[in-house]
Amino acid sequence: MSRINIVGWQILLSLGFLAVSYYLVFVLWYPSPLDKLAGVLRVYLIFVAAIFILGPFLVFVVFKKNRVIPWVDIFVVASLQVTSFFYGMFVIYQGRPVWLVFVVDDFELVRSVDIYRTETDVLYEERFWQRPRFVAAVYSSDGNVRSIQQQEEIFEGVSLARRPETFVALEGRAAEVLKKSRxxxxxxxxxxxxxxxxxxxxxxxxxxxxxxxxxxxxxxxxVDKRGDVLGVEELKPW
Structure with a gap:
């Protein structure tokens, strides 16, 4: 097996990785225009460079012409490439926008890494296949809990948008959304x-x-006249 053949197979493997990653990143986790809102493009380009360049380049460098089938070389390079793929996807997965949360008078994008982990209603648990979802956040009706939430928001910077236990269906806050619309x-x-x-x-x-x-x-x-969300657009709010 020639060096060119090995590199060709490695490029095909890299293209397969890129096809899977593109679907997960830009179709499932960061649908447009949230990819720009979350700033994932720079990270993804680094990921692409690592996956697409690392494998073929290393194969080209370490390939030994005197061996008929350099299985050890192929295994080592493939292992590095697979490890890079899963690590890169993990980083991108952690930074994906999970919630678009209405709080008081605007929406906040909340990434997986931003979430303040507590006991969460099963409706608002994160899932691998989940696209970003619109919800609203409200203070607890329990006075003691509400006081704790307010103190942590002031002194620790833990906003309601980061607390899934405060989430409610956005439909139930449609009147408030419409009232705050500009x-x-x-x-x-x-x-x-x-x-x-x-x-x-x-x-x-x-x-x-x-x-x-x-x-x-x-x-x-x-939003429309009922307070329902129609979509996200790339216009500056201020």
Missing amino acids: SFDDLFLVNDPGSIERVLKKYPLSCGWLPLKGVDVDMIVL
Whole structure:
């Protein structure tokens, strides 16, 4: 088996890894435009470079022409590549946006790594195959618990958005969402008018918007007259 054949098979293996990772990252965990909101692109490009360059390059370097089938070389390189793949996917998985949480008057993007771990309702547990979901967060009706939540928010920076035990269905907060929604006139102060018009044509039922706080950038969430979420768009809220 020639060096070119070995490298060719290694490239095919790398392409397989990339196809799986692309689906998981950009279709399941970070659907557009949340990939930009969470800032995953830089990490993914490093991941791609490690997977696509590491395997073929190492095979090309360590391949010994005098051996008919260099199984040891192939096994070592493949093991490194598989390990890199799973480690990279684990890092990306930990940073994925799990919740888009309505708190008071805006939405916050909450990544898996941001979540404050406590006992959680089964409805709001994280799942591997789960796409980002919209929810609302409210203070506990128990006075003592509410006091603890407020103190931890002030002194430890643990916001309600990071506490799944405070989550409730967003549908039940639709009236509050609608009440806090803002006029599109505000968007024209910080965005290109053409971009706003395209968004309004895309969502003809929209009647307002709320800010969505992200990691790298902030965007907006569009809502209709019932307070239901229509979608996320790449417009600056401020």
